[in-house]
Amino acid sequence: MLPELHRLRHEKDMKTLFARGRSVFGSLVGMKMCPNGLPVSRFAVVVGVKTAKSAVDRNRIKRRVRSIVQTHISRVKGGFDVCLLPRKEALTAKHKDVEASLMASFKKGKLL
RNA sequence: AAGGACUGUCGGAUGGCUACGUGUUUGAAAGAACAUGAGGAAAGUCCGAACACCUGUUGUGCCGCAAGGUAUGACAACAAAGAGAGUCGCUAACGGCGACCAGGUAUAAGAAUUGGGGCUCGCGGAAUUGGAGAAAUCUGUUCCAUGAUUCCUGAAUCAAAGCCUAGGGAAAGUACCACAGAGACAAUACUAGCUCCGACGUCCGUCGGAGUGAAAGGUGAAAAGUGAAGUGGUGUUGAGCAAUCAGCUACGCUUCUCGCUCCAUGGUGACAUGGAUUGUGGCAAACCCUCCACGCCCGCCAAAGCCUCUCGCGGCGGCGGGUUCUGGUGAAAGAACAAAUUUGGUCGUUCGCUUGAGCCUGGUGGCAACAUCAGGCCUAGAUAGAUUGCCAUCUCCUCUGAGCAAUCAGGGAAGACAAAAUUCGGCUUACAGACAGAUCCUUGGAC
RNA sequence: CGGGCCAUAGCGCAGCUUGGUAGCGCGCUUCGUUCGGGACGAAGAGGUCGUGGGUUCAAAUCCCACUGGCCCGA
Numbered sequence: 001m002l003p004e005l006h007r008l009r010h011e012k013d014m015k016t017l018f019a020r021g022r023s024v025f026g027s028l029v030g031m032k033m034c035p036n037g038l039p040v041s042r043f044a045v046v047v048g049v050k051t052a053k054s055a056v057d058r059n060r061i062k063r064r065v066r067s068i069v070q071t072h073i074s075r076v077k078g079g080f081d082v083c084l085l086p087r088k089e090a091l092t093a094k095h096k097d098v099e100a101s102l103m104a105s106f107k108k109g110k111l112l
Numbered sequence: 113a114a115g116g117a118c119u120g121u122c123g124g125a126u127g128g129c130u131a132c133g134u135g136u137u138u139g140a141a142a143g144a145a146c147a148u149g150a151g152g153a154a155a156g157u158c159c160g161a162a163c164a165c166c167u168g169u170u171g172u173g174c175c176g177c178a179a180g181g182u183a184u185g186a187c188a189a190c191a192a193a194g195a196g197a198g199u200c201g202c203u204a205a206c207g208g209c210g211a212c213c214a215g216g217u218a219u220a221a222g223a224a225u226u227g228g229g230g231c232u233c234g235c236g237g238a239a240u241u242g243g244a245g246a247a248a249u250c251u252g253u254u255c256c257a258u259g260a261u262u263c264c265u266g267a268a269u270c271a272a273a274g275c276c277u278a279g280g281g282a283a284a285g286u287a288c289c290a291c292a293g294a295g296a297c298a299a300u301a302c303u304a305g306c307u308c309c310g311a312c313g314u315c316c317g318u319c320g321g322a323g324u325g326a327a328a329g330g331u332g333a334a335a336a337g338u339g340a341a342g343u344g345g346u347g348u349u350g351a352g353c354a355a356u357c358a359g360c361u362a363c364g365c366u367u368c369u370c371g372c373u374c375c376a377u378g379g380u381g382a383c384a385u386g387g388a389u390u391g392u393g394g395c396a397a398a399c400c401c402u403c404c405a406c407g408c409c410c411g412c413c414a415a416a417g418c419c420u421c422u423c424g425c426g427g428c429g430g431c432g433g434g435u436u437c438u439g440g441u442g443a444a445a446g447a448a449c450a451a452a453u454u455u456g457g458u459c460g461u462u463c464g465c466u467u468g469a470g471c472c473u474g475g476u477g478g479c480a481a482c483a484u485c486a487g488g489c490c491u492a493g494a495u496a497g498a499u500u501g502c503c504a505u506c507u508c509c510u511c512u513g514a515g516c517a518a519u520c521a522g523g524g525a526a527g528a529c530a531a532a533a534u535u536c537g538g539c540u541u542a543c544a545g546a547c548a549g550a551u552c553c554u555u556g557g558a559c
Numbered sequence: 560c561g562g563g564c565c566a567u568a569g570c571g572c573a574g575c576u577u578g579g580u581a582g583c584g585c586g587c588u589u590c591g592u593u594c595g596g597g598a599c600g601a602a603g604a605g606g607u608c609g610u611g612g613g614u615u616c617a618a619a620u621c622c623c624a625c626u627g628g629c630c631c632g633a
Contacts, residue, residue: 044496056531067501
């Protein structure tokens with residue numbers, strides 16, 4: 001789990017993010033981002049029922065993505081709210097591939 | 113020992129680096145250290161309860177002169193509403209559990225019955241230009257019929273532990289029972305058949321009416337008395353010249369079987385057994401009736417706290433509602449005032465929140481469900497939602513190759529179902545693999 | 560956490576209340592009509608009534624449990 005400072009928690013923030021955010025698509029993980037005016041970046045991971053039916057699978061995807069963010073969090077620029085949207089394939093893909101896809105998305109969004 | 117049934121338990125282990133939730137300790141703080149952190153179904157949300165608010169009546173304690181306030185209990189008419197009701201128990205309660213009763217149902221090995229076939233043996237008959245012998249006769253072969261043993265096989269019957277049952281009442285009443293059938297639930301009289309009367313008519317016969325006719329008829333899931341055996345006996349059919357014989361059969365009687373009612377005995381009871389009497393469909397998971405139970409609403413997003421006292425422990429909050437002015441038909445919109453008090457809600461936050469109908473071990477009572485006693489233990493509390501990510505080793509599983517085998521080498525690799533959301537008790541559904549049973553039943557063997 | 564609805568022919572829907580025959584429209588097949596196609600006319604095929612149990616003589620219909628899909632409220 002991420003430190004509390006980097007979590008994006010409130011529904012209001014999520015609404016503004018989805019209303020105004022910029023989308024970035026990746027092979028395994030996509031994301032939505034917009035500036036938040038804070039010194040740090042905040043992250044949320046959303047896995048819908050359509051992505052994975054079982055609650056166990058959904059939780060597993062979320063944990064894997066969050067752990068990757070956590071290892072690279074020192075390199076990420078501050079000042080953005082980011083919502084990560086993994087695809088179905090992220091459940092069965094290998095850890096390295098998910099990591100590569102996520103880093104590519106970060107580069108696309110100029111977060112690195 | 114084999115086969116079957118049932119039940120219960122488990123649901124990888126150890127370690128390394130790293131991350132998060134909670135708690136404790138330490139520290140001025142940042143932080144650090146230690147401990148701890150998903151399930152048997154956490155699921156589906158099908159029942160029940162705890163807890164909480166509300167309505168009415170009311171008891172007790174405290175405060176108050178009183179009105180009343182506050183804390184804590186008890187009860188709840190009528191009505192709506194109930195998947196309550198075989199019996200006895202267990203449980204906080206339950207569409208739950210245990211034991212028993214009744215009914216239904218499935219088959220394994222097996223049992224006895226019967227049909228077909230095969231091997232072997234035996235008896236009898238027939239045939240034979242087979243063989244032996246002078247002959248009687250003996251023997252062989254084939255065919256027919258038949259018996260015994262054993263094997264194979266078919267049929268239906270019996271048949272275990274089990275499994276299933278929303279198991280009261282159909283003689284209180286209503287509704288329904290399609291099609292078919294004369295008639296579908298209380299008796300009807302359609303067609304045969306028979307008798308009489310009338311009309312037509314020579315008779316036969318035809319038509320109409322009245323009566324008789326259930327001991328003839330078929331339909332259907334079901335037709336006033338359930339099936340079987342014996343006997344008497346009626347009618348009818350067939351055979352026969354006839355006497356008579358045979359088949360079917362209403363009805364009566366006797367015996368057995370099934371059911372209602374009553375009585376007796378046994379059992380706490382559902383019921384069982386025996387005796388007597390009698391013989392009036394189904395459906396209540398259609399309405400309904402009886403007894404029983406039940407206050408209503410709501411469902412932890414409940415309820416309560418966030419100025420002060422207090423509580424609680426840190427967010428000392430943000431937004432809305434107010435007043436005045438501008439504006440305008442009005443509504444919106446804009447600006448200003450914000451001192452105190454009050455109100456309602458939303459977001460946030462605290463609490464509710466995890467010590468509980470709790471878990472483990474042992475004893476006692478009980479067939480059991482369960483109850484009770486003693487000792488020990490503390491074991492998740494998140495809220496965009498923690499309980500992890502990556503890796504190594506060991507067993508376990510699996511694939512390939514070598515080998516008679518033990519085993520060796522290499523590859524895959526924890527593999528199922530599935531993640532707390534107020535808390536418990538059940539039910540239902542899903543589930544890779546592993547283990548267990550002084551359980552139950554059947555068959556076989558040994559003593 | 561609580562409440563409700565749906566599943567019937569290839570597609571869209573009736574039938575369920577009050578249990579006995581599964582039906583309508585479009586589509587499909589064949590034939591006719593036309594020089595040909597469309598339209599039109601005639602005939603026809605096509606159904607485990609989502610799955611599994613129970614009640615009943617009999618279940619798409621009544622009852623229960625599942626599966627899948629959809630909606631609403633706090």
